[in-house]
């Protein structure tokens with residue numbers, strides 16, 4: 355079995371989350387490994403969010419904004 | 420335009436430009452730069468004597484260089500208000516302190532060389548931006564010879580020629596004043612082209628058909644070619660118009676021209692412009708000898724759109740046009756509350772679509788005004804005054820200038836009408852004294868746990 359990482363994506367509402375949304379409405383596929391958490395701005399991201407994700411078993415955290 | 424000017428509820432400011440916008444929905448402060456005309460609007464009667472007497476001629480920009488105007492001029496006969504302006508880059512008085520002919524002959528005494536630029540500040544609740552488009556400049560595509568061959572013209576130039584009050588009184592003519600016997604109309608100049616604009620300019624197929632129809636109507640027996648990549652005639656009655664043009668005997672050739680040349684290869688080609696194109700339906704290379712070529716040029720974002728976007732806090736799309744709030748659900752609003760967009764500044768579109776979008780923008784503004792209050796996002800940030808240490812870290816971080824410092828209480832205060840709920844202050848507050856409504860730390864933490872469960 356190949357390694358399937360669990361990635362938490364913390365995405366900005368206006369750009370990257372909008373991009374993920376657009377991928378959906380455009381019927382484009384992306385890997386299901388990324389699990390999305392929406393924030394209103396990447397500026398909202400507190401370092402403890404990232405630590406929390408690792409603590410709960412994430413293999414990677416992607417902060418986009 | 421005339422009825423807009425005479426409407427007592429509308430103040431029309433021409434020859435003016437917005438230079439700065441501050442504030443927020445319901446409370447915008449707008450600075451407007453009024454350029455000097457050197458003619459007093461309140462005195463000028465629009466008689467036109469000054470334009471007759473002015474000895475200096477310059478290219479008329481409105482006629483896309485086809486006609487001439489004076490150094491004191493109105494851009495076109497229907498201009499509102501019917502008051503001329505002095506072009507200081509051509510006027511002899513401004514260049515050499517001589518002449519004053521317009522002042523001498525103006526019976527109303529309306530000429531005022533001393534006028535200065537003025538900045539006016541007004542307060543408005545909403546803003547609609549309708550700054551339109553620029554036409555693609557085709558001389559950069561060298562193989563079409565625009566600017567080299569006299570009778571290669573742009574769509575805008577063709578429009579001006581066919582206008583009854585234009586430079587040729589509505590006649591379609593070659594540079595030598597005679598009517599063309601054959602005309603090729605080339606679609607997608609600068610549009611659907613990897614080198615210039617990838618997008619489709621959407622209106623060119625239809626206006627190219629209109630040009631063919633005008634040619635057939637105005638010049639008996641004229642041969643017209645349409646060179647297209649795809650015919651895009653989507654819209655009420657548009658496909659029917661395309662069929663009608665086929666019946667009128669217009670030649671449709673599917674192919675994009677590769678070159679325009681005046682090098683004749685046979686006696687019949689002497690004195691003609693040869694349009695070289697591959698007809699992709701019959702897979703054959705053609706040389707079409709014509710008298711005139713019309714380039715249907717792309718509609719592109721205005722050259723100053725970056726600056727205008729900054730003034731009105733608008734975002735732009737990858738192609739440079741202004742970005743709407745949502746492509747399907749909110750194509751009129753923008754990310755800035757109270758600022759709306761309509762027409763070609765948002766994307767290329769024809770007049771019916773522009774009018775529809777502009778009417779929608781007007782309706783949106785009216786509904787805001789009649790309600791008298793605005794709904795703001797619920798996801799804003801609030802300061803817990805008990806815990807705020809007054810360190811002011813949040814104030815400089817706020818991109819929306821929504822946070823001020825209450826000197827009396829020594830705590831930060833967030834204006835909820837300005838706050839966009841981005842949460843930057845929430846994350847940055849060293850005392851965790853700011854609450855981001857709907858995006859609290861507990862909520863986001865639970866969400867992270869949830870997605871990993």
Ligand SMILES: Cc1cc2nc3c(=O)[nH]c(=O)nc-3n(C[C@H](O)[C@H](O)[C@H](O)COP(=O)(O)OP(=O)(O)OC[C@H]3O[C@@H](n4cnc5c(N)ncnc54)[C@H](O)[C@@H]3O)c2cc1C
Nearest residue numbers: 436549550551552574575622626762763768769770771773
């Ligand atoms: C050759 C050609 C032929 C066409 N023929 C047709 C046709 O037959 N039928 C049809 O439906 N459509 C046609 N169109 C499309 C039509 O021109 C557009 O749909 C229409 O002009 C869009 O209107 P608008 O108000 O968005 O922009 P515009 O007409 O471009 O108007 C924008 C206005 O804003 C002003 N402006 C710009 N920036 C500022 C600023 N910073 N401050 C103050 N003022 C500013 C400009 O001077 C301009 O007057 C044609 C287009 C072309 C190029």
